[in-house]
Amino acid sequence: MSVGPALYAQAPAAPAGLSLAEVLGLAAEANPMLRGARAGVSASEGAFMQAGARPNPALSLLQEGFGGTDRTTTAAVTQPIELGGKRSARLDVASYGREVAMATLDSSSATLRAQVIAAFYGLLAAQRQLQVAEESAQIATRSAELADKRAKAGKVSPVEATKARVAASGVQIEVVNAQTRVSTAAEKLVTVTGAPSVRDRNVLDDIEGIPDVEPYAELAPRLDDAPLTRAARAEVLRANAAISVERARRIPDITVTAGLKRVIAGGLRDNQAVIGVSIPLPLFDTNKGALLEATHKAEKAQADFDTERANLRLELTQAYANYERAKQEASRLKVDVLPAARQALDAMSRGYQLGKFGFLDVLDAQRTLFQEQSRYVQALKDAHLAVADIGRLTGTPLPSAIVDPSTAP
Numbered sequence: 001m002s003v004g005p006a007l008y009a010q011a012p013a014a015p016a017g018l019s020l021a022e023v024l025g026l027a028a029e030a031n032p033m034l035r036g037a038r039a040g041v042s043a044s045e046g047a048f049m050q051a052g053a054r055p056n057p058a059l060s061l062l063q064e065g066f067g068g069t070d071r072t073t074t075a076a077v078t079q080p081i082e083l084g085g086k087r088s089a090r091l092d093v094a095s096y097g098r099e100v101a102m103a104t105l106d107s108s109s110a111t112l113r114a115q116v117i118a119a120f121y122g123l124l125a126a127q128r129q130l131q132v133a134e135e136s137a138q139i140a141t142r143s144a145e146l147a148d149k150r151a152k153a154g155k156v157s158p159v160e161a162t163k164a165r166v167a168a169s170g171v172q173i174e175v176v177n178a179q180t181r182v183s184t185a186a187e188k189l190v191t192v193t194g195a196p197s198v199r200d201r202n203v204l205d206d207i208e209g210i211p212d213v214e215p216y217a218e219l220a221p222r223l224d225d226a227p228l229t230r231a232a233r234a235e236v237l238r239a240n241a242a243i244s245v246e247r248a249r250r251i252p253d254i255t256v257t258a259g260l261k262r263v264i265a266g267g268l269r270d271n272q273a274v275i276g277v278s279i280p281l282p283l284f285d286t287n288k289g290a291l292l293e294a295t296h297k298a299e300k301a302q303a304d305f306d307t308e309r310a311n312l313r314l315e316l317t318q319a320y321a322n323y324e325r326a327k328q329e330a331s332r333l334k335v336d337v338l339p340a341a342r343q344a345l346d347a348m349s350r351g352y353q354l355g356k357f358g359f360l361d362v363l364d365a366q367r368t369l370f371q372e373q374s375r376y377v378q379a380l381k382d383a384h385l386a387v388a389d390i391g392r393l394t395g396t397p398l399p400s401a402i403v404d405p406s407t408a409p
Helices: 020-030 032-051 086-152 158-193 216-225 227-249 288-353 359-394
Strands: 058-064 071-081 254-265 268-278
Touching (some): 020 032, 020 086, 032 086, 071 268, 086 158, 086 227, 216 227, 216 288
Antiparallel strands (some): 071 254
């Protein structure tokens, strides 16, 4: 019987990179802030249920005299009756509280979406910056080797070779710094999503593909239905409903009592019906202070609503301006600056080989290319962050949770 070739266990494949849609789905499922907001909505439903509850009746038993031929036993049921629309006023407050919780959930969803996008493109930009630093390190190393050869051949001063080595070492330091920034950005993405499975995973996307954004004139009206605006508006309605609650509390409730009284006198028994009504007299506590407090809180809620609307419009204006600036800067760098900087470096490198330029000219061209490449990546990142911020302000929701392919069965 022949034996086939030995089978060796293969090393596990590296985990696939994550797309933005996958990261957003993981955040929708695992992020604790979103879980807390969902719990807030559930709590508001409980508050609405409790607000509609009516007062419980009370059962009382009164015994007068123990033993002997004379004693009285009274059993009664007491039922408080709310007047002045207290229950409906409480339901209004709880209903608007539920609207606040639901708007807060939508706001948390939009905020989380913006945070995840910012962390995602922060990591993507850090990865791109690392590539730029590694490319610059390769260029600096080749330049240092060329300078060393020319110095050994006696064509340039050894000082230039030393400067070239120093420049190459400086770029290597930048590579290490870029690696650290990648690690930091990756950990930030893990924290924002709340999903440990994101750790040690690269992100994949076209950072140069800046999404288009609607004109500002179309975005501004959407602020009226944004989650933050809805939450502030619901707070105003809840505060006004609280005034109705305090007004209703100025009207005293009545308590109705009905029961049976058994009287034993001289050995003779007699049953008597007991009916009573209790009405508090609002002589000292008229709830005036609570009503005044609720009125001023409603004024504050209205002022906060106006402030929120103004701040949202200002933030949208700033975010849109940042988007336009970053998009134009990235386009200008890509079309004009980067090609010119690369051509200048190539020309300086050829001229240095021919002895037409000094190494300082080559070093300056290298530094310029590296700086402009870094600036280009930063402009792309700023554009994506501005798009995410616009989505947060207008209330773009977080997509539904999706399954991470690496953890799927």
